Structure formats: C-alpha cells, structure tokens
Amino acid sequence: xxxxxxxxxxxxxxxxxxxxxxxxxxxxxxxxxxxxxxxxxxxxxxxxxxxxxxxxxxxxxxxxxxxxxxxxxxxxxxxxxxxxxxxxxxxxxxxxxxxxxxxxxxxxxxxxxxxxxxxxxxxxxxxxxxxxxxxxxxxxxxxxxxxxxxxxxxxxxxxxxxxxxxxxxxxxxxxxxxxxxxxxxxxxxxxxxxxxxxxxxxxxxxxxxxxxxxxxxxxxxxxxxxxxxxxxxxxxxxxxxxxxxxxxxxxxxxxxxxxxxxxxxxxxxxxxxxxxxxxxxxxxxxxxxxxxxxxxxxxxxxxxxxxxxxxxxxxxxxxxxxxxxxxxxxxxxxxxxxxxxxxxxxxxxxxxxxxxxxxxxxxxxxxxxxxxxxxxxxxxxxxxxxxxxxxxxxxxxxxxxxxxxxxxxxxxxxxxxxxxxxxxxxxxxxxxxxxxxxxxxxxxxxxxxxxxxxxxxxxxxxxxxxxxxxxxxxxxxxxxxxxxxxxxxxxxxxxxxxxxxxxxxxxxxxxxxxxxxxxxxxxxxxxxxxxxxxxxxxxxxxxxxxxxxxxxxxxx
Numbered sequence: 001x002x003x004x005x006x007x008x009x010x011x012x013x014x015x016x017x018x019x020x021x022x023x024x025x026x027x028x029x030x031x032x033x034x035x036x037x038x039x040x041x042x043x044x045x046x047x048x049x050x051x052x053x054x055x056x057x058x059x060x061x062x063x064x065x066x067x068x069x070x071x072x073x074x075x076x077x078x079x080x081x082x083x084x085x086x087x088x089x090x091x092x093x094x095x096x097x098x099x100x101x102x103x104x105x106x107x108x109x110x111x112x113x114x115x116x117x118x119x120x121x122x123x124x125x126x127x128x129x130x131x132x133x134x135x136x137x138x139x140x141x142x143x144x145x146x147x148x149x150x151x152x153x154x155x156x157x158x159x160x161x162x163x164x165x166x167x168x169x170x171x172x173x174x175x176x177x178x179x180x181x182x183x184x185x186x187x188x189x190x191x192x193x194x195x196x197x198x199x200x201x202x203x204x205x206x207x208x209x210x211x212x213x214x215x216x217x218x219x220x221x222x223x224x225x226x227x228x229x230x231x232x233x234x235x236x237x238x239x240x241x242x243x244x245x246x247x248x249x250x251x252x253x254x255x256x257x258x259x260x261x262x263x264x265x266x267x268x269x270x271x272x273x274x275x276x277x278x279x280x281x282x283x284x285x286x287x288x289x290x291x292x293x294x295x296x297x298x299x300x301x302x303x304x305x306x307x308x309x310x311x312x313x314x315x316x317x318x319x320x321x322x323x324x325x326x327x328x329x330x331x332x333x334x335x336x337x338x339x340x341x342x343x344x345x346x347x348x349x350x351x352x353x354x355x356x357x358x359x360x361x362x363x364x365x366x367x368x369x370x371x372x373x374x375x376x377x378x379x380x381x382x383x384x385x386x387x388x389x390x391x392x393x394x395x396x397x398x399x400x401x402x403x404x405x406x407x408x409x410x411x412x413x414x415x416x417x418x419x420x421x422x423x424x425x426x427x428x429x430x431x432x433x434x435x436x437x438x439x440x441x442x443x444x445x446x447x448x449x450x451x452x453x454x455x456x457x458x459x460x461x462x463x464x465x466x467x468x469x470x471x472x473x474x475x476x477x478x479x480x481x482x483x484x485x486x487x488x489x490x491x492x493x494x495x496x497x498x499x500x501x502x503x504x505x506x507x508x509x510x511x512x513x514x515x516x517x518x519x520x521x522x523x524x525x526x527x528x529x530x531x532x533x534x535x536x537x538x539x540x541x542x543x544x545x546x547x548x549x550x551x552x553x554x555x556x
Contacts (some may be wrong), residue, residue, distance in 0.1 A: 004251070005031045006551075007289035008272055010257050010302065013109025014533055015520040016293035017243070022544035023291070024248035028551075031285055032249060033274055035256035035294075036105030037398065039082075039112070041236035045226030047078040072102040072487060074113045079224035082106060082113050092442040099443045100484035101297065107253055108235040109295065113224040114485075116205040116232050116352070117139045117377070118158045120149050120169040124363060125528035128417075132371050135325065135420035136496040138525050139506030148538035156233040156537070157211055159353075160203030168358040168530065174208045174243075176201045177217075181345045182380035182408050183355050189468040196360045199467075202353035202377065205233035213241065219349035232352070254278060256436055259306040260290055260315055262513065268556070271514045275436055279407040289515050289547055289556070293540070296521030297326070300426045300492035301441050303503075303518075312476045316510040319500040323427055325420040326443070326491040327527040330451035330480035334414040334462035338407055338471035339380060342404070346382060346405045354379035355505070357412070357465075359529050362456070370453040374416040375529045376462065382406050401442030409474070410466050414458030415486060416451050417529040426492050445483040455480050488532055490524035508543035514556045517543045 006028035009019045019048035020032045038044075052059040061077035063070040069083040084103045093099050119280040123142045129135035142449065146169070153172040161176040179187060181199055187199040205541025206217040214230035214237055224233050230237035243249045255274040261284070263270050271286035291300045300323050306315035314322040354377055361373035388398060428439040459478035466473060496502025497513035508523050510516040521532060550556045 005029050005285065005287040007031070007291060008033065008285060008287040009291045009293060010272065010293060011109060011293035011299070011520065012107050012235055012240075013104075013293065013295060013520075014111045014114065014235070015536050016109065016291075017111065017239035018537050018540045019293055019519060019544055020243040020249055021239040022541055023289070023548065024243045025244040026544070026548045027248065028289070028548065029248050030243070030250065031287065032243075032251050033255050033257055033272070034107050034251070034253045035277060036109075038251065038253040039226070039236065041108045041230070042228045042241075045228055047081070048222070048225045048228060050078065051146070068100055071100050071485060072113075073115065074224035078222065079113060082224060082226070088435055090432070091436065091440050092432055094444055097444060097446055098482050099445055100445065100482045101489070102484065102487045102495070103295070107251075108240075111234040112226055112236070114533060115531070116223065117202050118153070118156075118160075118205045118534040119530040120171055121145070121528050121530070121535050122167050122169050124167045124295055124359075125526065126371055128528075129526050131198050131418070134371065136494065136498070139495055139497045140323040144506070145535070145542065146539050148420045148542040149534065151541055152534065152537045156205050157207040157209070157214070158203055158205050158237055158534075159208040161200055163198055163200055165198060165358055171203070173203070177204070177206075177208065177351055177353055179355065180347050180380055182339050182342050182410060185342075186339070186380070186410060186465070186469055190357075190465050193468060194360075194465070196364065197357060199355055199357050202356050204353035206352050207231050214238070217352060220353060221350035221352040223352055225424050228341065236301070253281070256438070257294065258282065258438060260292070260302060260516065262306065262308050262311070262315055264308065264310050264358060267513065269513055271295050277436055280436065289551060290517070291544070291547075292516065292518045292522075293520045296489045296492060296524075297426055297441060297443065299518055299520055299522040301428070303493060304426070304428050305438065314504055316512045316516065318512060321501060321503055323492050324422045324425040325494055325525075326424045326426060326445055326489065327418040327420055327482050327524070328445060328490065329486035329488045329527060329529065330416040330418055330447045330455055330483075331486045332414055332455055332459075332477045332479060332481050333475060334376065334412045334455070334458045334478075335466050335473055335476040336409055336411040337463075337466040337469070337473040338468075339410050340408075340471050341467040350363050361454075370450050370457070371419065372417040372450070372454070373529055374414050374454045374458045376412040376458070377412055378410070378412040380408055380410045382408055388437065410469060412462040412466065415529050416454035416458065418496070418527045419448060419450055420491060420526055421448065432433070447480045448481060451480055488521075490521040490527050490532060492520040493518050494525040495523050496525060507546045508539055509547070517547055519543050
C-alpha cells in the first residue's frame with residue numbers, strides 16, 4: 001500500500017461513503033479509513049434471518065456491556081454487533097448532565113442502523129440563525145443545496161409523497177408507502193381541524209421500486225440487522241459498491257485516526273496519522289485532500305487532537321470555536337392514546353417508516369412564546385403478543401386473547417429544534433484514555449428553556465390531535481429526554497461566514513486549511529427540527545464537487 005493518495009476520507013458512514021464515491025468517480029485515488037471492523041454486504045449480516053429461539057437471549061440480548069447503546073431505538077440482540085461495546089469505548093460527561101452517545105464503529109458506521117428518515121431543509125431552517133440572532137448565519141441557503149439533494153435522492157432512493165410544503169420541500173421521490181386505516185382517519189380529522197397541519201407518510205430511504213443491484217423493501221422492518229436485499233440505503237448497499245467499481249478506492253479498516261497532519265509553511269493538511277486498533281502501531285498516510293467524515297463528535301475529536309504550534313487548541317481553531325455549539329434534537333413521547341372503532345382492521349407486513357407531522361409553529365405566523373419549532377414522528381399500531389407481559393389475565397384465556405392483534409394506539413414523538421449555545425461543547429479529557437490510548441471526549445450538552453417550552457407545547461398539541469380519534473390519552477410527556485437520545489448530534493465545527501466565529505466556510509472547507517473539508521454533522525450551524533442525514537449527504541456531494549474542481553485548478 002502506497003502512503004500517497006489524492007484524497008483521504010476519514011470514516012465510512014453515511015457521509016464517508018458518499019465522499020469516497022464522489023471523489024473516486026471524479027478520478028481521484030482515495031484512501032477511506034474506518035476505525036471499526038470490516039463488514040461485507042450480505043455475507044456478514046450474520047443475524048439477519050435468525051429466529052428469536054436461535055438467539056441466546058431470545059432477541060433481548062445481554063446488555064451488561066451496552067448500557068448506553070441499548071437505549072437506542074434500533075438496538076436489540078440481532079443488531080447488537082452493529083453497536084459499540086460501551087465498556088470498551090468510554091467517554092466523559094459532567095455529573096448530573098448525562099449524554100447518550102449512540103455509536104457504530106464498523107465499515108458503514110451508523111448507515112447500517114440509522115432510522116432512514118430523509119428530509120430536506122428549507123430556508124425556514126437555513127435562515128433561522130440570522131432571523132432571531134441565535135448562532136451564526138448560515139453561509140448557504142436552500143437554493144445552494146437543492147440540486148445536490150436531487151443528486152442524493154436519485155441515487156439512494158427515497159420513498160415519499162409530494163406535499164408542496166414550504167417548510168419541508170419535496171424531493172425526487174419513489175412512490176410512497178401507505179398510511180394505515182387509523183392514520184388515514186386521523187389525517188382527515190387533523191387536517192380538517194387544523195388547516196396549518198399535515199399528516200404525511202415518513203420520507204424514508206427504503207426502496208419501493210428496485211434499483212440496479214438493489215431490490216425493493218420486503219416490509220420486514222429489521223433493517224438494523226443489515227439488509228441482503230439492499231432495500232435501504234447504507235454504505236454497503238449503495239455508495240461503497242459505486243466507489244469500488246472505479247478501481248480508485250483503497251479501504252483500510254481497524255484503524256483509528258489519531259490526528260490530521262498540518263504543514264505550517266503551506267497552510268495545508270498533509271495527511272493523517274492512524275493507529276492499528278489491534279497492534280496499536282502507528283502509520284501515516286499523505287494526500288492532497290482530506291475529507292473528515294468520522295461522525296459529528298468524533299470528527300471534532302480528531303480536530304481537537306490535531307494540535308500544532310500554530311493551532312495549540314485544535315486544527316483551524318484560531319477563534320476558540322472548535323467543539324462549541326453542539327446540538328441534538330430535544331425529543332420525547334409527546335402523547336400516546338387509544339383509537340377506538342377499528343377493531344375489525346389490521347395490517348400485514350412491517351412497514352419500515354411511520355408518519356410525520358411537519359413543523360407548523362413559527363412558519364407562517366410568529367408564536368412569541370418560543371423560538372423556532374418542532375415536528376412529530378410516530379404512527380398508529382396494534383399491540384402484539386408482548387403486551388401480555390402487562391395485561392390482566394392468566395392461563396388459557398390470556399393465551400387465546402394474545403393470538404389476535406391488540407387494540408389500536410396512536411403515538412406522536414416530538415422533535416424540537418435545539419438552539420446553538422457556546423456552553424454546549426466537546427473537550428478532550430487528557431487524564432482519561434480510551435483503550436487505544438487516545439484522550440476521551442468529554443461531552444456537555446444541556447437543553448435550555450426554549451427547548452423545554454417547545455416540547456411542552458408539543459405535548460399539548462399531540463394530546464389534542466390524538467384526542468380527535470375519540471380514545472383516551474394513556475401517556476403524555478412534556479419534558480425532553482436525555483440529550484443524545486434523538487441520535488441527531490450536530491455541530492462543533494460549524495459553517496459560517498467569519499473565520500473568527502466558525503470553522504468552515506459555505507463549501508464545508510476549513511477557513512484556515514484550504515484542503516480540509518468536514519462534511520458530517522459537525523458542520524451544522526443549527527439543528528432544524530427534522531432529521532439531518534439527507535442534508536449531510538447533500539453537503540458532502542457539493543463539497544466533493546467543489547474540492548475536485550479546485551484541486552484540478554491548482555487552487556488547493
């Protein structure tokens with residue numbers, strides 16, 4: 001293996017895979033480095049088709065080494081190999097301020113276990129910081145990203161409905177999945193009672209039509225195990241095969257990047273230093289471009305470790321911005337209730353998406369109680385046999401009752417926008433080491449009064465909307481859950497117009513290191529209230545196009 005490449009991509013997840021695809025297809029020789037193990041598509045999805053009785057813990061898993069990861073929505077005994085062992089991957093938080101950091105260290109990263117919800121941001125989102133003065137103004141607007149959203153959606157396959165909503169732009173969609181009978185009923189009632197609201201099917205990166213090398217979704221909803229059909233977007237099913245097909249990709253797994261090397265004379269990154277996670281031996285690779293896509297907080301960690309005489313507090317960090325302004329969506333179960341009258345209806349198959357009610361606060365009218373807004377995800381469902389654990393009854397009568405689907409419920413989970421705050425930050429704890437010898441990350445992220453006010457309103461509105469179905473509200477929460485549980489961590493190396501207050505420019509290019517690009521969640525200057533992964537992908541493709549153009553022109 002030669003240590004000289006045109007580009008190095010750090011990370012192999014959603015953005016790393018895209019960076020590798022775009023750069024190799026443009027003719028660059030690319031090294032993609034992944035800290036975790038190799039997972040080959042299909043062959044290494046070892047639990048995909050196993051039945052519960054084939055699993056040692058019948059699907060529940062032995063969670064003693066996974067106290068944090070097991071809080072994630074996609075975690076179970078089948079998907080457990082796709083999440084980190086918490087004991088082997090420690091991090092620090094302040095007492096009384098926990099953060100739930102869900103991670104996947106393997107080829108493909110969290111692209112194997114993500115929720116696949118794929119939403120465009122609008123100028124409501126890109127313009128929010130400038131409008132209310134919280135955070136720095138985004139250096140881009142929707143028109144700058146729109147063609148790259150098109151590019152990404154057409155390649156990965158996103159199913160969804162066209163709705164014409166200004167706050168949630170339509171995209172290049174495959175046919176949408178269907179709402180069930182209860183969702184259709186509540187959609188009609190909600191939209192009649194609240195003309196400013198829409199209940200729509202979730203826009204999801206699961207195919208409803210085949211693509212080359214990928215079959216449509218089989219409605220199993222076991223995506224996090226890995227999908228041999230390639231029916232959902234992951235690095236393994238989509239971008240990695242495309243990058244490999246060029247013959248320009250070199251893949252290195254089981255190596256964690258310690259730092260990005262920097263040459264003060266040229267003002268450029270020269271390559272990276274990585275550690276073999278098994279032997280602990282170090283190795284260096286050089287390249288003309290570096291794309292940092294290690295996942296938002298790990299990317300910040302790489303930059304913080306990349307110190308030098310010019311940048312003693314982290315690469316490109318002249319203004320003490322690096323690591324600050326981190327965010328995650330404040331989320332909670334806003335309400336769940338019964339929906340009577342549909343006992344004669346049921347569904348077949350397991351649809352791998354739910355419903356969405358897009359943001360309606362502070363869109364066309366200003367609500368002076370709080371800034372910005374929230375959206376909902378959720379849907380209608382019937383209780384299955386596990387409901388017997390908490391149901392009254394005993395013996396044969398209980399068994400017979402559990403043979404049929406249970407009553408219908410409708411749940412809405414609120415996702416509130418998180419304002420960027422300087423005190424929410426990542427630092428290095430040099431006294432606490434990871435097993436590989438690197439300093440542990442210390443994460444401090446707490447929600448403020450605005451997030452709490454948003455979710456309090458979300459709870460009241462959710463109860464009112466579900467109540468239209470005529471049932472009883474069983475549970476409603478108005479306070480945010482533990483930060484990190486939305487699994488939408490963002491920020492720490494944000495984009496902006498001014499190098500004094502941001503790390504990156506409008507092309508995801510480091511202000512002070514022209515051949516360094518950060519395109520994962522670390523680049524985000526605000527959080528919006530919808531899932532951010534599609535925006536990460538679009539920004540990655542846009543940055544790669546710009547970087548190659550500048551590289552070939554000799555500008556970087």
